[in-house]
Amino acid sequence: MVNQEIAEIFDQMSRALAFKGKDRFRALAYERAAGSLRGLDRDVIGLAREKKLKEIPGVGHDLSEMIEEYIKTGHIRRCEREMRAVPGALIEMMDIPGLGPKTLGLLHEKFRIKNVDDLRRLIEKGSLAGLRGFGDKKIENLRRGIELYQSSKQRRRLGMVLPLAEKLVDEARKMKLVERADLAGSIRRGLETVGDIDLLISSRKAEEALREFIKLPAIKRVTALGGTRASVLIEGNLQVDVRAVPKESYGAALQYFTGSKQHSVHLRTIAQKRGLKINEYGVFRGDKRIGGENEEDTYSALGIKMPPPELREDRGEIEAATEGDLPKLIEEGDLRGDLHTHTTWSDGRSSLEEMVEAAAKLGLEYIAITDHSPSARIANGLDIDRLERKIEEVESLRKKRGRRNPRVLMGAEVDILSNGKLDYPDEVLARLDVVVASLHGAFRQNKDRMTGRLLDAIANPYVHIIGHPTTRLLGSREPVEFDFERVVEAAAEAGVALEVNGSPSRLDLNDVMARAASEAGAPLAIDSDAHSAAQLEQTRYGVIQARRGWVEARLVVNTWSWPRISRWLRRRRKAT
DNA sequence: GCCGTTTTCGGCCCGACTGTTTTCAGTCG
Numbered sequence: 001m002v003n004q005e006i007a008e009i010f011d012q013m014s015r016a017l018a019f020k021g022k023d024r025f026r027a028l029a030y031e032r033a034a035g036s037l038r039g040l041d042r043d044v045i046g047l048a049r050e051k052k053l054k055e056i057p058g059v060g061h062d063l064s065e066m067i068e069e070y071i072k073t074g075h076i077r078r079c080e081r082e083m084r085a086v087p088g089a090l091i092e093m094m095d096i097p098g099l100g101p102k103t104l105g106l107l108h109e110k111f112r113i114k115n116v117d118d119l120r121r122l123i124e125k126g127s128l129a130g131l132r133g134f135g136d137k138k139i140e141n142l143r144r145g146i147e148l149y150q151s152s153k154q155r156r157r158l159g160m161v162l163p164l165a166e167k168l169v170d171e172a173r174k175m176k177l178v179e180r181a182d183l184a185g186s187i188r189r190g191l192e193t194v195g196d197i198d199l200l201i202s203s204r205k206a207e208e209a210l211r212e213f214i215k216l217p218a219i220k221r222v223t224a225l226g227g228t229r230a231s232v233l234i235e236g237n238l239q240v241d242v243r244a245v246p247k248e249s250y251g252a253a254l255q256y257f258t259g260s261k262q263h264s265v266h267l268r269t270i271a272q273k274r275g276l277k278i279n280e281y282g283v284f285r286g287d288k289r290i291g292g293e294n295e296e297d298t299y300s301a302l303g304i305k306m307p308p309p310e311l312r313e314d315r316g317e318i319e320a321a322t323e324g325d326l327p328k329l330i331e332e333g334d335l336r337g338d339l340h341t342h343t344t345w346s347d348g349r350s351s352l353e354e355m356v357e358a359a360a361k362l363g364l365e366y367i368a369i370t371d372h373s374p375s376a377r378i379a380n381g382l383d384i385d386r387l388e389r390k391i392e393e394v395e396s397l398r399k400k401r402g403r404r405n406p407r408v409l410m411g412a413e414v415d416i417l418s419n420g421k422l423d424y425p426d427e428v429l430a431r432l433d434v435v436v437a438s439l440h441g442a443f444r445q446n447k448d449r450m451t452g453r454l455l456d457a458i459a460n461p462y463v464h465i466i467g468h469p470t471t472r473l474l475g476s477r478e479p480v481e482f483d484f485e486r487v488v489e490a491a492a493e494a495g496v497a498l499e500v501n502g503s504p505s506r507l508d509l510n511d512v513m514a515r516a517a518s519e520a521g522a523p524l525a526i527d528s529d530a531h532s533a534a535q536l537e538q539t540r541y542g543v544i545q546a547r548r549g550w551v552e553a554r555l556v557v558n559t560w561s562w563p564r565i566s567r568w569l570r571r572r573r574k575a576t
Numbered sequence: 577g578c579c580g581t582t583t584t585c586g587g588c589c590c591g592a593c594t595g596t597t598t599t600c601a602g603t604c605g
Contacts, residue, residue: 025588029577060578098594100603135596185605198605231604241605243592256590261605268589273582279590497600 001484003037003044006070010034010063013079015094016086018101024307032058035262037388039315041285041516043485045071080575086220088281089115098138098145106133120146130364144223151237155193157474159541161238162187164218165197166242171216172201177209180250184257185241188309190544192507193474196239206244211241249281252292255299256280262314270302270318278302310547327550332543334553336561337366337406338536340413340436340467340527345390346371347379349532352393358533359406365562368434369394370411373423376440384428387412409433409569413467418442420456422431422463429462434500436527438467443480450482458490461572465525465557466491468501476505484513485520492522493569497557500549502542504530516550519570524556527550 008318014030017023036057037044047053049069053064066076083091091451093104093116107113110131111122123143128134172181178201178568182188185198203209210230214222223239224231230242245253256264256279271278276285282292291301298307304321308329311317320326342348343355350358350367359367372381382390389390394410401408411434415423422437429435437457445453457463469487470479493496498517501508506529509517517524526542528535546556553559557568 023577026577028588032578058578062577098603102602133596138595141594196605216603229592231593257605259605261589264605265589272589277590281591426577 001043001479002071003040006044006076007034007037009070009076009079010037012083012088012091015091015101016083017106019086019090019094021101021105029058029063033063035314039313041200041315041519043143043510046485063489071298078190087114093119096142096145096149098141116146116150126492143228148233148237148239155195155502156238157193158187158191158507159196159545160539161194162386162541164234164238165199165240168197168199168216168218168234171218172199172213172242175209175212177203177205177212178310179203179247182254184243184254185259188258188549189260189312190310192510192545196241197234199240199242200250200254200257201242201244202247202250202253204246206246209241209244220496221544225527243280245280248289248293251290251294251296251298252278252282253280254295258309260313263312263318266314266318267302274302276302276329281302284464308547310544311550313548329547330543330551330553330556330559332540334556334559335364335526335539335543337364337368337558338528338530338539339368339409339411339434339465339525339558339564340370340501341367341536342371342528343369345369345386346376346381347531352390353397354533355530355536356397356401356406356408358536360404362536364406364536366405366407366409366565368409368411368436370413370434370436372440373412373414375415375417375423376413379440381415381423382412384424386540387424411435413438414463415440416453418445418453422457422460426462427459429460431571432462434465435463436465436467437463439469439471439480443471443477447481447483450480451486454482454487455490456492458487458496463496465497465527467499467527467528468503468506469498470508470510470513472506472508474505474507479508488517488520488522491517492520495523495568497523497525500524500526500542500546500551501529502527502538502545503535504538504541504542507541509545509546509549511545511548514546514551518549518551518555521555524551525558526556527558 010030011034014027017027044067048068053059053067070076113119115575122125122128123139128139165183169181169183180202182200184200186194187197201209206226214230214232218234219232221233224247228244232240234240243257268278276283282289283298291297296306305324305326307321307326341355343352372379374381374383391410394408398408413436416437416439417423472479500508500514526539526546528538530536530538557565
């Protein structure tokens with residue numbers, strides 16, 4: 001998406017400016033604009049056409065011209081000129097912990113280093129020793145920083161980190177010196193990937209509590225320890241930052257450390273305008289604390305309602321909270337069923353019966369079993385003969401279970417073939433309760449063909465859901481290119497649901513797209529895409545992403561009661 | 577570079593920790 005490409009350029013530009021060290025506020029301006037672009041739920045191309053680019057927060061005269069230039073030419077000459085002066089690898093090196101623009105600038109100037117290897121050689125040869133400002137510890141920290149950077153460059157998926165983080169919170173809550181403990185930071189906001197775990201505790205003896213915390217068995221190494229803060233590494237070199245604050249500041253600290261940075265900056269400017277000051281210790285009028293023990297009163301002291309953590313990206317939630325206009329976000333408990341699951345019939349690891357039993361334990365009212373269609377050969381897709389036999393098994397299971405929940409729906413995840421046709425003929429689709437249509441191959445067709453395939457699938461009256469619409473895999477496959485606005489429009493028109501796939505490596509649609517879809521009135525389905533019984537709980541991550549996308553339950557089809565969703569499942573078939 | 581019921585110029589969020597300093601700069605979140 002063009003938005004992301006431009007955001008990337010602005011980010012690089014910001015870091016290049018920080019490296020040059022001339023005007024940090026200019027660097028900040030680029031950073032802010034990049035953040036706005038990332039969270040935008042509309043394509044900048046459309047905004048440019050309507051001359052509305054300046055409505056994007058942080059985008060003014062110059063940056064709007066740059067965006068226009070990029071749309072026209074694919075380049076931004078001013079940025080390219082500025083960035084040419086800074087080797088690209090240097091900009092990346094700012095990700096090394098402990099290495100910021102100043103140190104990097106100094107090393108570049110003195111030793112002409114161009115990349116990580118240069119820096120490592122410098123350290124190994126001992127060339128840094130004796131340099132002003134470079135003591136033994138700083139050099140050792142740089143060496144470790146490089147190590148850490150290379151072993152954990154990639155951000156981890158939320159689905160991998162969240163369970164570990166929740167275990168740590170539990171451990172912390174068990175500690176005698178700890179009164180309260182909560183996750184903060186990006187993990188609390190539910191970002192699809194996170195770089196570290198932020199943990200907040202309250203204690204009357206902060207320093208002691210931290211000293212006790214760092215002794216937990218999960219902690220492998222301590223990288224920093226002070227009176228209010230500790231940084232440690234747990235398994236997989238995952239960094240955990242723990243802060244300890246007194247009880248009366250807990251809410252303010254939770255707000256502060258949850259962020260996002262942009263959200264907090266916005267809050268502080270509001271505080272300033274009202275003659276208040278907000279920091280991690282509370283909200284203050286002069287020296288008097290007027291809020292901060294709980295998160296709600298921290299916000300209400302500023303005169304606004306508390307937005308759920310998932311919304312705190314400065315994407316309009318502060319304005320909405322000020323006007324008392326926050327959405328009522330979907331919650332995990334709103335889900336009544338799962339419409340996309342696999343079994344041993346195709347590439348799942350649990351049997352049909354095991355899946356249904358697990359769904360019963362989770363309290364689901366209905367579950368669709370949607371194994372792959374024949375083109376998905378590696379996934380052991382079902383040809384029509386095997387599909388027939390599976391239908392029989394589903395029917396006998398239904399008889400056996402009687403009226404116990406969940407209702408078992410016969411379904412399939414059907415490939416959308418390269419020509420836009422579906423992988424089963426219509427008369428076969430007609431026998432299925434639930435049809436999820438998904439792209440599984442031929443991802444590199446041009447944008448028009450891709451759009452066409454999705455529109456064809458939506459037009460098919462037997463299709464209920466478009467599965468993982470962009471097919472992206474976090475950290476390994478880019479989303480396919482298609483005209484998202486047209487697809488959303490068609491889905492809204494036809495009443496076909498777009499999936500928010502809960503698999504931690506997919507999360508597809510993502511937050512921003514889910515928001516655009518729901519604003520356009522397209523139905524959504526939050527599914528697990530489970531390939532084993534345990535994975536049925538993956539819908540949790542789908543819900544988190546949907547919440548980040550401002551999604552309310554009413555648009556999510558699998559929050560609907562059985563009578564309602566069964567009408568929806570059959571509605572386009574009555575005519576045929 | 578952005579932005580404005582205190583401002584179209586002059587601000588731009590705030591504090592902790594570390595390491596190397598003898599009073600503070602750099603980094604981080």
